[in-house]
Amino acid sequence: MAEPLYRYSELLAAGLSREQVRRSAELSRLHRMSRGVYAPSADQAGRLPALFRRLPASAVVGFHTGAQLHGFGDAQSPDVHVIVPAGENVPRIRGVVIHEAVLPVRDPVLLAGVPCAPAVRCAVDLARSLSRMETMPLLDLCLRVGACQPEELRVEVARHDRLRGVCQARDLVPRADPRAECRQESQLRLVLMDGGLPPPEPQMWVVDSYGIPLYRLDLGYRRQRVGVEYDGSSHLDRARLRHDRSRTNWLAANGWQMRHFTDRDLYRRPGYILQAVLPLLHP
Template sequence: MTRQQLDVQVRNGSLVRVWYGVYSRAMPDLIGRLGALDVAMGRPVVASMGTAAALYGFDTENTTAVHVLDPGVRMRPTTGLVVHQRTASPVQWVAGRRATAPAWTAVEVARQLRRPRALATLDAALRSRWCTSGDLERAVLRQRGRRGITAVRELLPFADARAESAMESEARLVMLDHGLPRPELQFTISSPNGQRWRVDFAWPAARVAAEYESVEWHAGRAEMLRDKVRFAGVQELGWTVVPIVVHDVRRQPHRLAERIAGHLARGTI
C-alpha cells in the first residue's frame, strides 16, 4: 500500500496512525502502542515514568503520552511520545515488557509532582505490592541530587499502602501538614451485635472518623443509600463522621483541618 493510499485510509477512518510508519485498524491499548513503537524503532523500547507506572498499576496521573527511555537510536519526541535521557535506570520485566524498576519509577514520577500527588504516587506504589518502603528508600538514595528529590524524601515516612485512592492521600497530607494526629487508615468499627463498618480515616480514642466522598462513587442511588446507612450505624455507636470532598482538600484545607481538630478536641474531653 502506498503512502497516499494509507493517508486515504486514515482520513476515512479505516486506519489510525499509531506511530510514523505504523498503522492499525483501531487505536491499540498501552501494551499495543508500546508494541507498535517497537516496530517503528526496530527494537524493543523500555517504558518509563507514567507509562511504567501504568504497567505496574500505580499511575495516579492517568498518563496519556507514552514515556520511554532513549533506545540509543535516532528517536525524536513526537505527539504522544516522550523520550527520556536517563542513565543508570534499573530495568525489569512487567506485563511481558521491560520497564524501569517499580520503586525507581515511583520516585521519578513523584519528583515531578506537587506534594499531594507525589504522596499519592508513593502510596499507590506501595499498595501495588511491586515495591516496599525499603525499595523506595533505596531509590531515593540512588536519585539524590536530582530535582524534586528532597520533597520526596520528606514524604517517604508518610507513604502508606492502605490509602485506597489518590484523593485519600491528598486529604491525609492536609491533616499531617496542619498538625493533626496521624489517623488510622481503613479502620473497622464494630457494633455489639457484630455489624462492621470501615472508614477511611479514624481517631479511635476520640471516636472521630472522616470519609472522602467522591462524585464518581456517589453517582448512583444505591451507593448513596449504602453510605447513609453506614454513617448512621457508625454515629449510633457514638462516633462523629466528618465528610470530606475535593473542594475541602484543594480549596479550603485550613477549614477542613479546623473542622477535624474541633471534633477531636470535643471527643477527648
C-alpha cells in the same frame, strides 16, 4: 506471538518499491503504526513497539507510561513517556515525551513488548516530578497493587539523592499506605498530615460491644473516636444515603465524632478540613 514490525527502509531493502508500500497501505495489507513503521495488521498492541523502532536502543518506558504498564497508573498522561541517558540523540516524535536521566535505569523489564523501567523506578521518578497531591495517591496505589514494597521504595529514593524533587519523594515515600482505597482518600490523608495532625488510619473498622467489625471509616483516629470521610458522587444514591444515615446515627450514639468533606473542601479549602478536625483531636 508478537506482530512483526517493519521500518520503511526495511521494506524497500526487501524489494518493495515506494509505490508498492503506498498501495499496500491503501489496501490495508500494511498498516502504518508510527511514522516509518508498518505492520501486517492494525493491532493497537503493536503501537508501542512501533514507536520503539524509531528510538535508540538505550530507551526504556518510564514515568507515567511505565506506571500504567505496572498497574498503578493513577497519574494519567496521553503521551508515551520514555527515559534515555542524558545526552542521547533522540528523534522528535509526536506524542512521545523524552526524559533525559543521569541516573541509569537498572534491570529494565519487558512489558507490552517494550523495555520498561522497574516499577520502583517509575514510582520514585513520579514522586520527584508530580505535585504532592498527585504523588500520594500514586504511591498508595503502587503499594496496594503490590508493584513495589516499602523497603524497595526507600532504597530507590536513596539512589536519587541530590536529584531534583528528591526531598519531596523522601518525605512522601514513608507516608505511603496500601490500605487507601481511592485517590481522594489518599489526598485527604495528606491534607491532615501536612497540617501537622497525626497520620489517620485508612479503612478503619469500628467494632460493636462484642468486638464484631460493624462499620468501616475512610480515615479514623481510634483513640479519640474521630472519623474523617470523603463524600463523592456515590453518596448521592438513595440506598447509599439510607445506609449512611443509619451508620452516622450508630456512630454518634456510640461516642464517635464524624466529619465529612467533599471535593470542594479537598481542592479549594483544605484549611477548612484542618479547622474541622483539629479541635476533635485536641479539645
